[in-house]
Amino acid sequence: MQQTPVQESQSTAPLQSSSLSERKRKARIKSLKSLVQQVLWWVLSLSLFIGLWELLSALGLLNTLILPAPHQFIAEIANQEQFMSLKVGVERTGANFAALTAIVATLTRVLSGLVLGFIAALLVGCLAAYFKIFGNLTLPVITLLAPIAPIAWIPFAILAFGIGDGAAIFVVFVGIFFILTLATVNTIRNVDQLYINTARVLGASRRQVMFKIILPAIIPDLFVILRMNLFAAWMAVLAAEMVGVNTGLGAIIMVGRQMFNAKLMFLGMAMIGVVGYLLDAGFAQIQKRVLWWKTTAQI
Amino acid sequence: MVEDHGTNLIMHTIICQNVSKVWGLDTPEEVLAIDRVSFSVEPGEFLVIIGPSGCGKSTLLSMIAGLEPPTAGKILHDGEPIAGPSPQRSMIFQQSSLLPWMSVIDNVAFGLELKGVNRKARHQRAEHFLKEVGLRSFAHRYPHQLSGGMQQRACIARALCLGTDVLLMDEPFAALDVQTRYQMQKFLLDIWQAAGKTVVFVTHHIDEAIFLADRVIILTARPGRLLESVTIDMARPRDVMSSEFERHRNLFVEHMRSEVVRAFEEQELVEMMDTRV
Ligand SMILES: Nc1ncnc2c1ncn2[C@@H]1O[C@H](COP(=O)(O)OP(=O)(O)OP(=O)(O)O)[C@@H](O)[C@H]1O
Ligand SMILES: [Mg+2]
Numbered sequence: 001m002q003q004t005p006v007q008e009s010q011s012t013a014p015l016q017s018s019s020l021s022e023r024k025r026k027a028r029i030k031s032l033k034s035l036v037q038q039v040l041w042w043v044l045s046l047s048l049f050i051g052l053w054e055l056l057s058a059l060g061l062l063n064t065l066i067l068p069a070p071h072q073f074i075a076e077i078a079n080q081e082q083f084m085s086l087k088v089g090v091e092r093t094g095a096n097f098a099a100l101t102a103i104v105a106t107l108t109r110v111l112s113g114l115v116l117g118f119i120a121a122l123l124v125g126c127l128a129a130y131f132k133i134f135g136n137l138t139l140p141v142i143t144l145l146a147p148i149a150p151i152a153w154i155p156f157a158i159l160a161f162g163i164g165d166g167a168a169i170f171v172v173f174v175g176i177f178f179i180l181t182l183a184t185v186n187t188i189r190n191v192d193q194l195y196i197n198t199a200r201v202l203g204a205s206r207r208q209v210m211f212k213i214i215l216p217a218i219i220p221d222l223f224v225i226l227r228m229n230l231f232a233a234w235m236a237v238l239a240a241e242m243v244g245v246n247t248g249l250g251a252i253i254m255v256g257r258q259m260f261n262a263k264l265m266f267l268g269m270a271m272i273g274v275v276g277y278l279l280d281a282g283f284a285q286i287q288k289r290v291l292w293w294k295t296t297a298q299i
Numbered sequence: 300m301v302e303d304h305g306t307n308l309i310m311h312t313i314i315c316q317n318v319s320k321v322w323g324l325d326t327p328e329e330v331l332a333i334d335r336v337s338f339s340v341e342p343g344e345f346l347v348i349i350g351p352s353g354c355g356k357s358t359l360l361s362m363i364a365g366l367e368p369p370t371a372g373k374i375l376h377d378g379e380p381i382a383g384p385s386p387q388r389s390m391i392f393q394q395s396s397l398l399p400w401m402s403v404i405d406n407v408a409f410g411l412e413l414k415g416v417n418r419k420a421r422h423q424r425a426e427h428f429l430k431e432v433g434l435r436s437f438a439h440r441y442p443h444q445l446s447g448g449m450q451q452r453a454c455i456a457r458a459l460c461l462g463t464d465v466l467l468m469d470e471p472f473a474a475l476d477v478q479t480r481y482q483m484q485k486f487l488l489d490i491w492q493a494a495g496k497t498v499v500f501v502t503h504h505i506d507e508a509i510f511l512a513d514r515v516i517i518l519t520a521r522p523g524r525l526l527e528s529v530t531i532d533m534a535r536p537r538d539v540m541s542s543e544f545e546r547h548r549n550l551f552v553e554h555m556r557s558e559v560v561r562a563f564e565e566q567e568l569v570e571m572m573d574t575r576v
Contacts, residue, residue: 197366197390198398201365201389203386203413208413216398
């Protein structure tokens with residue numbers, strides 16, 4: 001009789017731990033399953049779309065001069081040297097890497113614009129919140145400039161910076177700078193008073209509150225806003241490349257049109273779709289890292 | 300009177316003289332939260348401030364912390380008027396105030412970091428206090444990985460790590476379950492007795508007040524006025540089931556009922572008694 005509880009505790013302990021690892025294993029299998037399922041749906045959805053398209057053009061229902069079938073324009077990747085006709089950002093790499101160079105050129109522009117804009121907006125936003133007079137002087141102007149679409153800045157950018165990287169980076173920069181500056185000021189106002197009071201009670205100066213509390217507290221939120229504006233920046237660069245910058249992914253489409261080569265146009269569009277998706281997915285991964293203390297806390 | 304004042308300076312750590320606080324002064328939403336409250340705290344004393352919800356306890360405490368200036372009256376700490384927050388008075392809030400982006404040890408050492416103490420030295424000291432509060436093995440976890448009670452203990456460790464003499468505690472255990480709260484109360488008494496700190500502790504639980512306090516100050520419902528100051532001369536550790544405890548409990552209920560009942564509904568008094576330690 002006395003031994004029963006001991007036996008019970010002995011038998012339940014390994015049972016519990018095994019069921020725990022069992023549950024973990026099951027959870028892993030389950031998440032793997034849902035991933036496989038997701039991939040399957042993607043493949044299914046894509047093949048249905050492409051299959052239908054191919055079928056319609058095989059039946060002769062589509063004018064392949066204007067709307068080429070997928071296998072036709074994807075094959076166009078073999079004729080990369082024709083991108084060279086308008087220098088799609090290829091100077092030294094040679095014709096075989098023309099498509100890759102165009103992708104790199106566009107991505108470099110988007111990313112440099114985003115990084116510069118993020119840093120500048122953080123700086124100006126923090127200064128505006130810290131020095132009241134500076135804020136009062138600058139914020140009204142920034143508020144009025146913010147709604148101007150990045151695309152509207154393209155003509156000015158090309159006049160001011162000429163044809164090239166400078167103009168494209170500038171368009172991305174203005175596209176996010178004003179919005180992000182306003183967001184910075186706004187998120188600073190919404191930082192939990194408890195954190196600020198905690199620091200003050202522990203003896204923090206106003207400067208220390210800014211650097212040790214405000215800054216770490218707002219960066220995750222600002223990153224979310226940056227990501228929301230990613231596509232606007234992406235589109236602005238493509239538009240700039242189409243109308244004046246003359247290199248990069250956007251330019252490929254324009255080259256295609258000028259050469260009456262619909263295959264090239266569609267190849268450019270397909271590349272824009274894929275690269276844009278990958279860019280956003282990359283940012284989502286970074287966001288997970290930056291937001292780790294928020295996301296894990298909410299699960 | 301002048302002589303009295305002189306001895307006060309030596310005898311008391313914190314003195315509140317006719318302190319009032321009006322929130323939103325000269326606006327339509329003007330609220331008188333604290334109305335001419337005077338009391339003093341002796342060094343090493345465990346003072347509990349009790350009063351119904353919304354009576355201005357947090358307001359009073361944040362004025363002592365220096366986070367808010369009083370509208371009228373004076374607050375002195377060691378004879379000096381309180382002009383702003385100071386590391387000499389640490390505040391422990393009702394919710395955990397650990398910074399979520401820092402590990403537990405960095406949180407505990409944060410006060411020292413602000414002082415410019417180098418990383419190695421401050422971590423060494425923080426580790427000592429983490430051990431003191433039983434969180435050594437959690438040093439490199441993050442706040443959200445800790446239970447509510449652990450988080451509050453880490454907050455206490457942070458205050459101790461800075462070497463503060465006065466702990467201001469605003470219902471620090473109110474968000475915890477009954478079991479944990481009881482553990483935390485015993486833990487706090489141990490710390491207080493071992494370290495010889497002065498504690499000003501705000502609560503709205505009668506049992507918690509009697510269990511912890513050397514002396515209890517009772518505030519009326521809003522605007523908070525000083526209703527009574529009661530010395531609890533029971534030996535520690537106190538037994539909540541003892542007849543002496545029961546006697547004090549009845550005394551408090553009587554005090555608070557006779558004066559406060561007109562200002563707030565029975566409901567709340569019932570609630571205050573209901574949540575025993
Ligand atoms: N920052 C503030 N601005 C304006 N009014 C405030 C502010 N803080 C508190 N008050 C008002 O002052 C009064 C007292 O609030 P306080 O938080 O001090 O009460 P409390 O006794 O701590 O209540 P509880 O037990 O619910 O914590 C309330 O009427 C509240 O609305
Ligand atoms: Mg309160």
